[in-house]
Amino acid sequence: MIGVFYPAPAAQAGILVLAAVRRSVTRTQANVLSRATLGTNGAPAVAFAVAAPDAWGEALAAWLEAGAKKLVVFGRLPRALAQKLGCAERSWPQQFEAATRSAPAASRQWAQSAASVVYTAQAAALGGRTWRRSFERFDFTDEWNNLGYGALRADGSIWAVREPIDVPDAARLASVEIDDERCFSYAALFDLPNASVLWFNRDVGPCDSFEWRLVENFLSGHRAGALPCQPVVSEIPAGYDAAITSRLDCDEDVESARPLWQTYQRLGVPFSLAIHTSNLHDDTHYAMLREFAGASATALLSHTATHAPNWGGSYEAALNEGAESAQRIADVVGERVRYAVSPFHQSPDYALQALADVGYAGCVGGIIRNDPEFLIARGGTLANMPEGFIGHSQQTMLHGDCMLADGDPIAVFKEAFDLAFETNTLFGYLDHPFSPRYQYGWPTEEERIGVHEQLIAWIRARARRPLFLDENAALDFLVTKSACKIVNDGAQFRFVAPEVAASTLPFAVDYRGERIAAGTEGFAR
Template structure:
């Protein structure tokens, strides 16, 4: 079991970290524990979230007693307690006041990207945990001050749970990543120690990297770091077994539905599934219905999702309006197509917690959203269950917007999109991207339909050239798989792990997709109920 310990003052960060861990190792294998339980229960792996200095002795004892008991792993997110810092030769310092400005990005003009002067830069040691020479700005935009097509959230410098905690130095041999401002290294961001018989991983943020592809480092530390000497925790892969990439895409029908037909026909030629998320005021026009029925004629290749009834910002601003938006949209779509709607896409990708609760009560099984501008808790490295919400409802962050406005004017127009897929490919992440059908009012920066189709075709060709065995899924199939994965449990008994998958009647998974699990450096197919070796 992984024990997650946090003070009451950081309960919000603790719950987000707990949810992130459960998206990787299942809900059975990550539990919130008390400070007292560090010694009385002493799980093999502990994650400490912004632990106070007064907890130093407990954490040092957890690490050092491994020499006389059993090896352990400790992950520290945010503040490093003072005595533990001394033990690890971690030298704390206050954040420089100028970091707040350096952490912010300018708005992106059409055809360009912008990023903050402050970035996280990973070094060679990151390769030990499946990382690369990664460059993650604190904040970046590809469309005005809203979208980051590379998919991750914002690192702040404002004292919040999303901010760097301090400006320390760590031993050079332990540093995984550093904060760099205008090309100059400032202080450490992540580190890895072999502390006696234990291993310690640290990230300079109370929530760790839970909103970024960098979460892969946490998973690799848990599942495969020093497997012959340290305890390892199985991690459920976000990719279906047998594939090295999984991709899903959609068009959000804000103002038009039927105009999606030319791009749909291109996807049919390419043999790629197609999804439409429909704002149901479009259904007031009868000429917008037929494409939906045609698309759903082949349920393996087409899917329809809700994009709300009125496309109101923040789902109308309350639980009640979100409930009404979701319920009305689902009713109208089922009436138009004869097929129940189980998943939604947030308008403007705004996904506040009250809206998710409204969708749950409206009967939905999940939602797609996530955007760097707002609702940071919905920008998640892995899809699955969300903090504070019931099992069976899943969220998936898909922030990559394939728009003409986001095609670069200089160099390779698709460079950012290729990088977005490369990051997903390198970190075993289910990758999602989106576009919008044209309307009389707006073509989303595309010169015409032909140039838009060409860009989509080039991007799909790049994905197929990069991945050896990619799997293209429509959105319903992708979310069904994430839901199946979220309901799967890893059970530990007498020192052995086995994976228990939900029964067939529990989930509506209609494709023969199976799970993979990473454990002690090996990636293997899940054999339900069989012990992992």
Template sequence: MIGILASNASDPAGHHALAAVQRSVSATQVQAISRSLLRDMAPDIVVAVDTPDGWSADLIAWLRARPRKLIVFGNMPIALGDFLGYERADTVAQFAADLAAASRSEAAPSGAPRESAAVVRYSALAQTLGGQTWHRPFERFDFADEWNNLGFGAIRGDGSIWAVGKPVQVPAEAELAAVFVGGTRQFSYAALTDAGSSSVLWFNRPVGPCDSFEWRLVENFLSGYGADTLPCQPVLSELPWGYDAAITSRLDCDEGVESARPLWQAYRRLGVPFTLAVHTQNLNRPEQHDILRELVADRTQGAVLSHTATHAPNWGGTYDNAVAEGMQSAALLEAATGVPVRYAVSPFHQSPPYAMRGLADAGYEGCIGGIIRNDPEFLTARGGALAGMPAGFVAHSQQCMLHGDCMLNQGDPLAIFKQAFDYAYSTNTLFGYLDHPFSERYSYGWRDEAQRIDAHETLIAYIRSKAQKPLFLHEEAALDFLAFRSLAQVVGDGGEFRVLTPGAREAASATASTPLTLGVEFRGAHVPVQPGKAL
């Protein structure tokens, strides 16, 4: 069991931290705990979220009692920092103002990315937790001031839960990552410290790295770090068992549908499943229907998702409008294809919380969206349940937009897309990317269909050259697996755990069924889940 420790003031960040940990270890293995529980009955793994300075003594006593693991997101309480050998720098108003400016990026022109002056750089110590010497800008764009094709969210400098915290310096041998501005090191961002018989992992941000591939460090700390002497927690892999990569892709049909046919034919030739997300005003033209019926005729290779009824920004701006958008779209698509629609793709990838609640209430089982510009709570390192959402509704962040506008003008045009897959591959992350069919009005930066098909084929060839056993999925199959994983339950404690997968009763729902097998990581081993058997 993992305890999430947050004060009243830090509850918003604690809300997201709890959901992020649950997405990795299952909902049954995480609970919010009170400060008083540290004195007697706290679990041996705790995540302390932006906790007050006055809580140091309780945390130190808890650490000293026996071998334990502590993860600290955000504020490092002063006395606890002293105990660990950390030094808090004096915070001045000018520094905060400078960092706020350095955290923002200018918009990206066509063919070249842009990033903020402030970046996080990881040291070689990150390899201890399965990481690399990563470079993460606070903010970066590949298209205008909206999309970050590398997938992670924004680290702000505005004092919010998404912002970097106060300047702290940790001992060099403990520093996992530091903040640099304009190439000059400023202060520590993450650290791994052994404290007596216990260990502490710290990220200088109230929500930690919950919106980035860096979350893999948290998972590895929980599941395997110090396995011989420290408590460990099973982590459910986001990759189906037996595969070293999982990839899903789609075309969002904003203005055209039938124009997707040449690319679909290329995907069929490559043996890669294909997905269309359809804005249903396109269905006013009967000539756009044939490809949809053909696509869903083979349910293993094709899928159709909702892309709303009117493609309204922010799902229409209200909960009621989101419900109406979702229900109208689902009805029209089912009428056109004969197949019920269970999943949606957000227009413009805008996915505000009220819209997700509206979709769930409209009967949808999940949604794809997420961009660095807005709705940071939707940008999750792992697919699954969002904070505050009911079980049975899953989200998946897919920010990698394979557009001609995002192809690099210098060097390898596909270098960013390859890097995005590399991040996913090295962190066991389900990788999703998107494009759009051409319309009479807009070609999304592609010169012609031949150039677009070549880019898609080249990226798929790169993925197949990098991964030993990649699994390509259409979006419905990918989300079905995420839904199945989100309903699995890790049970047990005291070093012995079992995984319970959704059983026969729940399997009557499509949400709880998948032909794929879950994998679980625990104490350095990665094995297939055998429901009910001890790990």
């Protein structure tokens, strides 16, 4: 079992970290524990320390020395622990906050902050590589980051880097750089004789980024011969090496989705539509919608009743948006939708609570501009939300406005998939049908279709066994994954699937450097 430790002032970050850990190891294998637990025989062998104060430093150092241990530290390294690990204080760079911000992206270009996190070759020890990720990045105005990760801040919030310290070269996984000049450390891996410590310089760690895979690999396989390991349930179903889902958000039209749907049918790729039900006041869309609902390898989702910003601004408005949309779609196609897509990808807490109360099983959203809590590296149960309701972040927007004017037009989208592929992340991307008013930067339907074909061809060339899923199938898998349990009976771990499951896709578990098809048999600790 993993212990998650945080002081009361850090509860906001601690709760988000607990949810992130549980999305990887299941809810049965991570719990919040009191500081006193560190000094008892019941102390866990694997722990997270979130925003730990200096007063906890000696207790954490002593716990590390009491047998084989793994510790993940998010945020400040308490002074005693920092000294034990050989860290040195540095000063904040001048004009640091300004360097963490990006200008908006111009059409067919991307923009990023001067400040970046740059990984070293040592990240390979945890399955990473020499990644470079900006503190803030935009691919469309000041809204979307098509590479999928969230923003690192310098504002003192839980999303900010916490302190300017440097770690020994041998431990450094990543540094903060400004215009290619190294300033201080961002991530480190300290290997001690009987313990290992993984540190990220942020209270919530990389819970909103592909970098979360480093945490999973640390837990599941690092120094497997000497230190405890924790099974991680993969976001990729067993037997596959990639999982992909995509959709069109029907903001202004439905019928014009037909040409792209026909293309996906020809390519043998499932297709999904999120329906903004103001469109359904016009019955010219009914034939397409009913034909689509009756076809195979398709999925319908709600895209709200009126596409109101922030779901209308209140719980009551969001409740009405979700209920009216679900009922309207059911009236037209005779099928009740189970999942929603947030308008503008805005997903405030009250809207998620309203959707759960209406009866939805989950929501798709996530965008770098707002609601950072919903940008999650792994899909699944959200902090402060009931079991059975899940979220999935899908920030990659395949629009003509985002095709690069120079070089390979779809280079960003290839990189987005590559990051997901390398980090065992369920990859989601979106587009919109054309409307009489707006074509989302696409000159023609033919050019748009050609780009979709190119991205699918890239995915099929990169992955040996990619699994393309419609949105319902993808989210059903995440709902089922969230209900799975890893059970530790003292001698071995066992994977326990829910008795009633929304998905029949098989699960895989990463453990001690191997991927194991999850079954009824146990696997040794």
